[in-house]
Amino acid sequence: MSSKKPRSSQGKVAFVVGVGCIGLAACGLEEGGFAARSHGDGGQNPGGPLRKIGGNVAGLLGRGLTLQINGGEDLVIAEDGPFVFSTGVATGAPYSVKVKGQPTETYQRCTVKGGDGTAGDKNVLDVEVTCALLPSCKELHTDFPALPNGVYLMSPNGDSDTTAYCDMVYDGGGWTLILATTNNSGPDELTAASSKEEIAPGKKKYMTTDRMKALAALSSQVHVRESGKPDQSITSTRDSEPITNLRKGQLVNFGMETLGAAAQVARWTGVYAVEKTLGFSCAITDQTYPAIYWACGNNEGMHLVRSLSVWKHEGETPNKNIPMDVFLR
Structure with missing residues (x-):
């Protein structure tokens, strides 16, 4: 069975904090968000604390799945389980989690549920990504x-x-x-x-x-x-x-x-x-x-x-x- 290696890139986004992580404990997901800070262009962060965006992946059989938030940060997922983007989203700002690259070690189609919304006063950790084999x-x-x-x-x-x-x-x-x-x-x-x-x-x-x-x-x-x-x-x-x-x-x-x-x-x-x-x-x-x-x-x-x-x-x-x-x- 043929396979492809996924390509991952770090895009420019409004707020970037460290690198993406997989696993809630590894990401330190207490109730608070990321600390607010200015972006590299010298402008001030207008939204206060940044909220963490993440969720859970289920059904993944092989490597190659890449998630993306707000058209910027890419997060390569290696296995089932929780994930969190390092890119924070300010309270009141929109977020959108998409599948940028489908699994290509074992070919599957992964879909996102609850990936679009507006950040509130808590972290968003209930984005669901479900992967399944294709039927034909x-x-x-x-x-x-x-x-x-x-x-x-x-x-x-x-x-x-x-x-x-x-x-x-x-x-x-x-x-x-x-x-x-x-x-x-x-x-x-x-x-x-x-x-x-x-x-x-x-x-x-x-x-x-x-x-x-x-x-x-x-x-x-x-x-x-x-x-x-x-x-x-x-x-x-x-x-x-x-x-x-x-x-x-x-x-x-x-x-x-x-x-x-x-x-x-x-x-x-x-x-x-x-x-x-x-x-x-x-x-x-x-x-x-x-x-x-x-x-x-x-x-x-x-x-x-x-x-x-x-x-x-x-x-x-x-x-x-x-x-x-x-x-x-």
Whole structure:
């Protein structure tokens, strides 16, 4: 997993006292504020005692979180727990605590609650900073657009973690891998990945049903490719049956047999979005995830179900399994 080192700078602010500290005891947080003093420009402090601004960080998994107060002082946070800025704020003056840099050792999104206000006659020590894993590669790509393809830790359902491969390049990036077969496997031969196991091409793993359904609820498209060949693929149209079926844990083409081949194909784009690959006529009633697609009644169609991982194209022989990957975005 890639990582970045955060940059920290000391900006110019109205009142600067020492350096930021982490831990209430280390900061000496008695009820009083910082002593008032003049700034370096020779002007007098107009507000009397300066109030301390701080709070608590929860959920942080790695390094890289940087907080900032009033657009000036930066405070790098290394772990969960209390923090206090060294920059004091005069009584009656506004304060604003923001996240300047998100964690990049383990990629997370941290948010601030109670970070804006006006200093009163007491220290402000109840700013809450909460950090959480992002739910998908799409969200990772949004927050960290320079991330390359690779395996990242995320939490689609917000309760449990999963380690999944992200395609950050194809068609704008942000695709989360949910299932990967090999040339000797179909969905029945795969095993559900635990939170510590990678869901990556060639791993013969699939995302657990609860996590997949949570991810599908946040996604609008399904993308199926021959492993390692992004352009040898199909991608569903936005919010059509393929993704709405997966949100229920069903085959992506469940219940579509009455639409006819042309309408079935119209739910997809890509080089293999043709009737010979995606058209089918059988009623599908008993197949659930990790099965993905069953072109039943079409010997030359796409079969990613049971022990099959093939999309046999017109005129091709023999009909044998190939590695296939399924992504959501």
